[in-house]
Amino acid sequence: MFLASMVPLRLRTEDGRVIWANPKPNSTFFCRPISFIFEKESKELTTATYVQLQQEVESLTPSVVQLTNDVTISVRHEMTLTMIDGKVHNAIQGIRSQQVCSICRAKPTEMNNIDRVLARPIAGDRTQHGISTLHCWIRSMEMFLHIAYRLPFCEWQVRGEEKQRIVKEQKQRIQTEFRQRLGLLIDQPLPGGAGTTNDGNSARRFFLEHETSADILGLDSTLIRRFSYLLRAAFSNFHLDEERFGV
Structure with a gap:
């Protein structure tokens, strides 16, 4: 559908x-x-x-509402x-x-x-x-996960048996540590091919515990922390001052 x-x-x-x-x-x-x-x-x-x-x-044309004989409201749609x-x-x-x-x-x-x-x-x-904020928390977390999987050889494409073995071992280690230290099931397939265990709650916990997440992944905690600020700003219901936020 x-x-x-x-x-x-x-x-x-x-x-x-x-x-x-x-x-x-x-x-x-x-x-x-x-x-x-x-x-x-x-x-x-x-x-x-x-x-x-x-x-x-x-x-689209403006919606016109006649409140009284003297008051008319016109609403323009953007x-x-x-x-x-x-x-x-x-x-x-x-x-x-x-x-x-x-x-x-x-x-x-x-x-x-x-x-x-x-x-x-x-x-x-x-x-x-x-x-777009759709799946933004989840995709951002997965970005850091996939970077960590490839840290030993620092290349995005995984070609060759040796690189595939390294990625598999890295992924298993990271999954085990997230389960033991934060109680999170990370990047594991769901039964019936219905996606993975990566959901919004796991992603928010991932960024909230940015120091632990960074230690598990072998990444800079400041990078993950600043990324979490960007995500919170994107989801904020308040008006943000772009100049002050960029300082």
């Missing part, structure tokens, strides 16, 4: 005064379905749905596609490989060269969908 939905974020006046703000933008209580499509998710279906939604957004995951973002950007960055178009073989990545041009339409 393929679902498209809408979540109201805020109601504000023309001068910027916020009348109402969604206290839980990620909660299903505020989610309003737009369409249910009983088809398997694919790039073609994702792209077609995106084009259709964009056309509907462009054709719709933005932001609650998507990386798979959807790649599809609407026309990127075939899930390993290619949908923002800078960097390939896995280029990502270790930070200077080259920073020099890559970024078109404005690639950032218009914001920073």
Whole structure:
């Protein structure tokens, strides 16, 4: 089943005064379905749905409410596609490989060269969908896990029996330590092929106990701690001062 939905974020006046703000933008209580499509998710279906939604957004007209004979309220709608995951973002950007960055178009073989990545041009339409918070905690935790699995040889691609053996041993050690020290079942498959044990609660505990997590993974605890600040900011319901936050 393929679902498209809408979540109201805020109601504000023309001068910027916020009348109402969604206290839980990620909660299903505020989610309003737009369409249910009983088809398997694919790039073609994702792209077609995106084009259709964009056309509907462009054709929206203000909602006019007549309160009294002298008072009329007109509400203008601003719709933005932001609650998507990386798979959807790649599809609407026309990127075939899930390993290619949908923002800078960097390939896995280029990502270790930070200077080259920073020099890559970024078109404005690639950032218009914001920073997706969907699965953000889980994917961020998994990023650190996969980096730790590959630390002994510092390469992303795992080719050859020797590298595969090293990754397997690293993964088993890390899983055992997380279970013993934090009581977390990390990166283990669920019965029936229904994903893994990585969930939101495990990810939040992972970042909350950043010193222990860093010690288990062999990474810098400051890196994981600062990453947790970014995640909290992305999920915050408060208005953030970008300049002060960046200091």
